[in-house]
Amino acid sequence: MKIRDLELMLVEVPSSNGPPAVRSLLVRLSTDVGLDGWGECPSTFRAEDLPWRTASLLAMLEGRSPFDIEQIAALDAHAEPSIAVALQTALWDLIGRSARQPLCHLLGGLYRNHVPLAAPLPGQPADSLALVARERAEQGFHTLVLPSSGDPLHDLAALNAVQAVIGERTELRLDGQSRFEIHQARDFCRRLEDHALSSFLDPLVEDHTGKLMMLARQTSVPLSAGRSIRNTADVLAVACGGGLRSVVLDLFQLGGLNQTRDAVAVARAGGMGVSLSVSPSLGVGMAAALHLAAALPALDRAHTCYYPDLEDDILTESHPTADGMMAVPAGPGLGVKLDRAKLDRYQVG
Secondary structure, eight states, X not given: OOEEEEEEEEEEEOBTTOSSOEEEEXXXXXXXXXXXXXXXXXXXXXXXXXXXXXXXXXXXXTTOOTTOHHHHHHOGGGOOHHHHHHHHHHHHHHHHHHHTSBHHHHHTOOSOXXXXXXXXXXXXXXXXXXXXXXXXXXXXXXXXXXXXXXXXXXXXXXXXHHHHHHOTTSEEEEEOTTOBOHHHHHHHHHHHTTSOOSEEEOOBSSOOHHHHHHHHTTOSSOXXXXXXXXXXXXXXXXXXXXXXXXXXXXXXXHTSHHHHHHHHHHHHHTTOEEEEEEOOOSSHHHHHHHHHHHHOTTOOSOEEEOGGGBSOOSBSSOOOEETTEEEOOOSSBTOOOBOHHHHHHHBOO
């Protein structure tokens, strides 16, 4: 099986919460045996950039075997990180389709067939936020993620309002969104110690592992890192520094399925809990994350996911969510089929 053709396309689908829309770059690889593989990543590319990018990538890929994932990753011609992620996903999709196996079978096996999700809450006033939190809890989500406003008083009011309606069965994470200086975060953590948070993610403005470790030693609030984790070395540094309870990994930020799988292994060896944060996806990227979470036992925490908030996607059958869980696609490769009518409707340029 050899790669014969490549297609890049930009698609944009509105969000149920209004603008901004979700824009993705899709990669389609076709082969000489009639199989197609798909990949997706968030993108800020312009439609007019795609023809020359397509020609450059095709010149590198044409005639190569999709099984040469590591060799292809080592080439400089697709150094653009976002394309590299989508391309790697498309290669894995082709391998799975060729083997007639779901991708999770190739990444370690089907350890779990349903993946727990953490539902992000919108940044709203405390009263309306509590209503959304109750609705999400009633939908079966057992983990909610509250974004910080950067104002401790506002955040405490929001925490109190949400915790008053969700009950003890629902975990609450606070996403600091890198909003606090270390002295502010230290004072804020003292006030959070009685709120039974499952984690406080990315509290510090500065992308400085040492300061985050220092803060972790000064509070009982379970701290977590995510936005500063861009490669396996970052996970190792956090693990060696000690103090953090968990890390949150974004496969788009890390560079793809291979790199994220390596990062999960390092985090687990370092004694940290690990979960995924799935960037807004139109279905293909979501499928890749589901297969990874299905295959790796260490990914046993709820994964932050924005997919249920989409107004639409680009699949013939959307990923169903029930009781705060999402089923792993059972078909070969990624296990999803793209809807060409939707692609035509949402394609940019």
